[in-house]
Every structure is written in C-alpha cells, then in structure tokens.
Amino acid sequence: MKTDDFLKSSCGWLKGTGQYGDIVISSRIRLARNLKDFHFEARLNQAKAKELIKRLEEAVHSCNYLKKALFVRFSELSELDKQLLLERHLISREHSLGKGERAVCISENEIVSIMVVEEDHLRMQVLQSGFSLSEAWRILSQIDSELERFLEYAFDSQLGYLTACPTNVGTGLRASTMLHLPALIMTKEINKILQALAKLNLASRGFYGEGTQASGNFFQFSNQITLGHSEEDIIDNLERVLRQVIEHEKEARLMLFKKRRGMLEDQIWRALGTLKSARIISSQETISLLSLVRLGLDLGLVAGLDVQKLNDLFLLIQPAHLQKLFGKELSAAERDSKRAELIRSHLKSIVLV
C-alpha cells in the first residue's frame, strides 16, 4: 500500500473550515457494528476473520460512498504504515497493535474510515472539519444503511446493535468534537467547564485520542452513553452542550483581545519566533506553540499562513510522518531535530514583523 500518498495531500477534516471553524477543529461520529454470523473479535479464529474481511471488502465496494475507497489488509502494511494511519486518526491504537487478520477501509479524502476487526467487527467513522456532527451523521448513516443491504448486523430489537463491550450497546454511536480552547485556559475558566462536562457524562481527551492528555489547548469531547437514546438525541445533546463551551471560548477570546492584547500578541509572536528558529523541538512543545499560532491566525494577529497548512503540521510532526517524510528510520533525538527542520520550512511564508 502506498501510504506515502497520504503525505502528499491534506486530509479533508483538517481544512479549518465549517461552522465555528476558528474554535472547532473537527467533528467525528463513529458506529460500532458486528455481523450476526460471526463470533465477536475475542473468539474469532483466523479463518473466520479472513472470511469476514473478504465479505466486508465486497460490501464496502458495493457501497456508493466507498466505491473508490482504499481497502487494505494489515498483512500488506509495515509497522510504520500502521503508525502513520494511527497518527492520521484513521485507525485506533488497539487496532494498530492487534495481532492476526485485520483491515481498514479509507475514503479518498480521509473523511471516512472503517476499521475491520477492531474491538468490534466494524468501527466506522466519519470526520468533518468544523462543528458538523449532523453532517457527519448524515454521511455515516447513509453508509451504514448501504452496508446493511449487504450485511446482516447483530441486532436485538430490545437492546439495539450488539457490541463486544456493553458500553457500546444500543446505537453503537460515539460522537466527538475536537475544540481548541486556548482562551479558556489563559483565563483559567477551563477547569470549571471540564467539571461541568464530566457531570453531564461527557468524556474529554487530548488531540491524539483515547488515553492521551489534553495538550496544546486541544480537547476532544464525546458522549459516553449509547443506550436508551436515539442517534439524533445523542448528537443534539452533545451539540447543545458544546455550543455553550464554544460561546464561552468566544467570550474569553474577546475579553483577552480587548483587555490583554499586549500579553496575547507577545505570547503568539514568541511562539512563532520559536517555531521559526528552533533546531531541536519535542512534539509536546510544538503542539503548545502551534496552538498559540493558530489562535493568532484566528484573531487576525498573524497573517501569511493558511489555516489548513498550519493544521497539517499537527499531523506531520508525529514520529511516523517524520520518518516517511525524511525517508528513513529516525531515533527520538533525530526526530526532534528533523521536526524542527520541517516546521521551519513549513512556516517560511510567515515573516516576523
């Protein structure tokens, strides 16, 4: 598989467009599905897994939305390829580490991906730029219906869709949105908000998904309950709550812009100065600095760079991406140096004034 092609084009969900595009990076819906005629993944033998993957491949390619999609078995992927897909949010860590027969289906623009034989037989996701949970759901629901014409899902009329883990039973749906909340962090309002969201049963995570900490002021919020509510209700509820978080961030930005502009400009330009000059830089530091530059672009304090180009950097600075880009295996120290090199070249168009 030519995973290198991924490096050449930007992925569709990091365009920086869509509703509240200055605060909402992306919206994601995923569905967990299992096929009735096969054991759950934990008890699936390799022969059956092979058969299942074959059946899914056929179904996927009969599906209008995925006719041109890439369908690839893990046996065709190197470890680096898998890490690249993980870094691009196209497969999960568990999926990438899993042994045996597995596969993934990815649409051209990386908007749709379907993990095959993850915790469930199918983990389908649609990623959209901006605050677009409804649009993501519209697309995913269409794909789900199309697939259901070719596949018989494990479904119970009382419980809904059956899944390997009881927390996913019902709709099998998880909706999540990645927000960029630098102003709420600067004004120290963030903890109050995180506590409120936890009480509403929303989970929060970092930029790089499950198990990662919030870094660079990025937060992924998602529903935890999948049972007892319709898909639309779950999405509406998440949207309603997050709209308030977004409004708070907007207000905090306005306040900072009006009352602490000097401090804000200083932080943003220093971040740019460091990114444009460092020779050695960790991904953690990079993300924090990019977050500030992104805020500078959003507030019109910095010019000369396209938001998508900046967003691309969040992916490109990761280990597998760096190794693919520079065409060789790199130690952690070498990556810190190559990362700095990549960033400097990427931000050349911004002039320090």
Added chain:
Amino acid sequence: MKTDDFLKSSCGWLKGTGQYGDIVISSRIRLARNLKDFHFEARLNQAKAKELIKRLEEAVHSCNYLKKALFVRFSELSELDKQLLLERHLISREHSLGKGERAVCISENEIVSIMVVEEDHLRMQVLQSGFSLSEAWRILSQIDSELERFLEYAFDSQLGYLTACPTNVGTGLRASTMLHLPALIMTKEINKILQALAKLNLASRGFYGEGTQASGNFFQFSNQITLGHSEEDIIDNLERVLRQVIEHEKEARLMLFKKRRGMLEDQIWRALGTLKSARIISSQETISLLSLVRLGLDLGLVAGLDVQKLNDLFLLIQPAHLQKLFGKELSAAERDSKRAELIRSHLKSIVLV
C-alpha cells in the same frame, strides 16, 4: 547639553574589536586623584567645589587629549541625562545621585571620561574595546601626566596618591575587564573559576557595574589592591590571570562546538527567534538572549549582523536610553514593550533560516 548626540553614534569601547574581541568586551583603567589645595569631597563646601570644577575645566581643555572633549556641569543636566551617562558607563551611580556641584568630562568617542567631584575630586577612566589594558593605561597615564602639569595632586612620597577611601590609596588605580563567558557557564566550570579569582583578590561584577550581578554571562573582573605595587605590575597581574580565564572559555567553546553543536545552535537560534518576535521583554531576559546571539556571531553560527550593532543594543535597551530614543517618559511596562520594538527593528537584518 545634547546628550541625545550619544544615541546617534556607537561608543568606541563597544566596537567588538581588539585582542580576544570574541571573549573580551572591554578593558578599563581608572585613576583616583585629588587636588592638594582642596578638602576631600565629604568636607568640600559648594563654593570650593565650584572653584575646583572651574580649575579642572581649564586644565582639561589645556590637555592635548581632551581639547575637543565635552565638559558639563550637573546643573546643566536633567535627571534623565544623568541616567543616560550612567547607563553608558561614563559616570558612576554615586556620582549621578550626588547632590551639589559636580561635573563630567567626556571625550568624543566616549573612550575617556573624567568624573569631577565623585568620591575623589577626579575619577578618570579610559575604556577600550577588547583585551587592551596596556593601551588603556598608556592613554590614561598620558592624560594623567598632562593634567599634572596644571594641577597639584595630593601625593605622599611614602603612600603615593592620597584618596578619600584608604582602599584606593597608592596608585589610585583600578583595572577591570569585561569578559563574556557563556561557554564556561554552559559547562558549569564558572564557579570553580570565580572561586579561584576571589582567592587572587580579584573582584567580579556584572555588566552594569558595581553592585550588579553577573547577567547574560558577562563578568567584570578587577584588582582590589592599589597599594604596594606599581601600576604596571597591577595591570600585568590582572592580564596574566585573565588570559587564563580567556583560554578556558576558548576551550569550553571549542568543546561545545564539537560535542554539543546541536544544543548550541538550538539555544542560539531560539534566542534570536525570541528577540525577533517578542512584544514585551525585560532587560534581564534581553541580556541573556543577546549573550547567546553574541556567542552565535563569535562562533560563526549566525550571520547578517555586525558585532558592534549587537553590542549597541546592550546600552540602548536601558531605561534612559529607551526614553531618549522614543522621546518621552515611559513606565516600566511601556519600556518592556518599546524595548521589544527597538530590538525587532535593530535585528531586522538577521533572517531566520
């Protein structure tokens, strides 16, 4: 007095030239002298002080070396003017704060300055760029001899020159050298060296003179003993000791360049990036960062800037200089912002690559 003229030209002792110009910023010799016919400063009344200043003014202008020198009474100076002279190392803090009749004589290129009615009647100094104590002494000794033709110094055949404070009795000479020792700090060898110098009765101070701490890796070393040795012995001794310090710094730089070049380049370029981008910056942070850039220039890791232009910044970023440059009184917060503005404009010619 037009102290503003000082801002237009660079001062002669910050040229960055001379022996060991990459490590030794400047060399300074000062002599303390008093006139036989006048009480020491503590018991000098205002009428006598006026007379003393007049007599010195005549003597100074009869002196070949100082024919074109500026001679100015403190009554003609604003508080800001005095602060400016202090920041340019032309008068001392005590002199600038002193009440009553005082004056200062400054040569065109700021190489020579004579404080009149400081702790002693005369405190004459010659500042030279680089490691040039002997040259500074040659000039100062010539001026001293010329002045002695017109003035009768308080002198005792046994003790030598008499001074207000016993620590200056004898030669009345203090020799000092400002060294830039970033590599000895990075390699943590500096403390060992400072301890050794203290045992040899050498005093160490910061960039901004007596009572200031070493900052930005700059150290001023000077003799403490003035009695019982000839001027030449004092200077030779200081030169001999400091030559060893310089050699240690050279070795440390070479070692860092060879073995930790990546870290070194990262620190130096980041310093430049911050200086070229910050919107708010303290003088303390500026000096630390300028020190790194200076090291980068010395090691050939950074190009596009003249050493003298960089050295000028050490003076220009100080409070009185900023207020003179921007033509108005500035609060501390305003200075931090104007300082950043000045630095950015000053370093425009360096391109981040």
